[in-house]
Amino acid sequence: MTTPGRSRIDGLRAALEASPDNETLLLLLAEALRADGEGDAALDLYERLLATHALPAHDALAVADLALALGRLGVARGCLEVARNGGEVEGLADLELRITTALATSDAPIAQAAETVRFSDVGGLDHLKKVLHRMIVMPYVRPDLYAKYGRRGGGGVMLYGPPGCGKTLVARAVAGECGLPFVPIRIEDIVSPYFGASETNLAEVFAHARALAPCVVFIDELDALAYKRHRAEGDSARRLTNVLLQAMDGVGSDTTDILVLGASNEPWDVDTALVRPGRFDRHVFITPPDADARAVILRRLLRDVHTDARAIDRVVARTDFFSGADLRAVVERAADRAIDRALDTGDEAPLGAADLDHALTDLRPSTLDWLRRARDHVEFSNADDRWEDVAAYLRSRPIRKRL
Numbered sequence: 001m002t003t004p005g006r007s008r009i010d011g012l013r014a015a016l017e018a019s020p021d022n023e024t025l026l027l028l029l030a031e032a033l034r035a036d037g038e039g040d041a042a043l044d045l046y047e048r049l050l051a052t053h054a055l056p057a058h059d060a061l062a063v064a065d066l067a068l069a070l071g072r073l074g075v076a077r078g079c080l081e082v083a084r085n086g087g088e089v090e091g092l093a094d095l096e097l098r099i100t101t102a103l104a105t106s107d108a109p110i111a112q113a114a115e116t117v118r119f120s121d122v123g124g125l126d127h128l129k130k131v132l133h134r135m136i137v138m139p140y141v142r143p144d145l146y147a148k149y150g151r152r153g154g155g156g157v158m159l160y161g162p163p164g165c166g167k168t169l170v171a172r173a174v175a176g177e178c179g180l181p182f183v184p185i186r187i188e189d190i191v192s193p194y195f196g197a198s199e200t201n202l203a204e205v206f207a208h209a210r211a212l213a214p215c216v217v218f219i220d221e222l223d224a225l226a227y228k229r230h231r232a233e234g235d236s237a238r239r240l241t242n243v244l245l246q247a248m249d250g251v252g253s254d255t256t257d258i259l260v261l262g263a264s265n266e267p268w269d270v271d272t273a274l275v276r277p278g279r280f281d282r283h284v285f286i287t288p289p290d291a292d293a294r295a296v297i298l299r300r301l302l303r304d305v306h307t308d309a310r311a312i313d314r315v316v317a318r319t320d321f322f323s324g325a326d327l328r329a330v331v332e333r334a335a336d337r338a339i340d341r342a343l344d345t346g347d348e349a350p351l352g353a354a355d356l357d358h359a360l361t362d363l364r365p366s367t368l369d370w371l372r373r374a375r376d377h378v379e380f381s382n383a384d385d386r387w388e389d390v391a392a393y394l395r396s397r398p399i400r401k402r403l
């Protein structure tokens, strides 16, 4: 017997045959399959939508529930990311916890698709991409060449820089360029108030990564995980650091199959034991977005908003040192102004240069504070040239008077 759900599914399938990449149709079909109890088939489609960044944030939590129920953890994690980037708040912490628990308790190796973000998704920062290509991607893609000269890939790289400037995005793109799955680890997922549980969690995450290898493990907030041990409160932080050190040493010695990327906004607080050779021994400074990067970020933020293209150029020119997150604030504020106007006057004119200009009048770039602190570290503790990249950046920028 044909149910109404069935005939709708058949209708949508027929329509998709005519335009197979139509994302609206894909989404509708996925919903229809989900409603009809065909969870796995629905998730296959949701996975495609995730890959093309076409899954709406407001659907992400419900899809994640389904993915968790069916053990499709890669999809669940993709949904979590979409929900987080889309500003969903309700239920996010709970979902994260459930995914981590599911990951920690699953013994079957989880097939996880390679990361789809690529360097081309990262705006500007050409020099940085070149460095990362040489440092990480090529050794992975051409191990034979590197072996010939006694060099090898793998191991740990720490990305550092001001908040909201693309560390996470760049880490993803590195995984994408290598064609590897991306396994993010967040401190909140690891640290537990229960005795010994944090260490177990961390060890399990690495065990999981080994099962997934080759892959890129990304540890965010390295400074929080491995806070300089003498400053760390109590034993628990120290033990956690030790587990991470052991895991890193294991990674370094087994193969080049796990690449560990760490990120930190406070690299000077990262435990020195973690940055020794064989661990996070290579450091890459992720600068505030340059003009090209800002143009890409703004275009993306304004993708679905009717805006004058020249308005974007103006904002780019006026937002030196603004982080990606700062730019989001500019756009949101401009949109609020346009909405206020529409509500007051009924005039639903496009978001224009004046709205963006207005939004800029009282927003300041958040990276300047960071650069100021970085300058202090460069000046007072750069004996071993550890912060040379930051020093070079500061020298190249006319920011003395702004700092």
Ligand SMILES: Nc1ncnc2c1ncn2[C@@H]1O[C@H](COP(=O)(O)OP(=O)(O)OP(=O)(O)O)[C@@H](O)[C@H]1O
Pocket: 121, 122, 123, 124, 125, 162, 163, 164, 165, 166, 167, 168, 169, 170, 263, 265, 289, 293, 296, 297, 323, 324, 325
């Ligand atoms: N160069 C860039 N090109 C495109 N988008 C960017 C770029 N830099 C930042 N963004 C965007 O800005 C936002 C913040 O970036 P991201 O989360 O990667 O920063 P982060 O350095 O990891 O921040 P945090 O320190 O807060 O974790 C994201 O939406 C990201 O896509």
Ligand SMILES: [Mg+2]
Pocket: 167, 168, 169, 220, 263
């Ligand atoms: Mg980040």
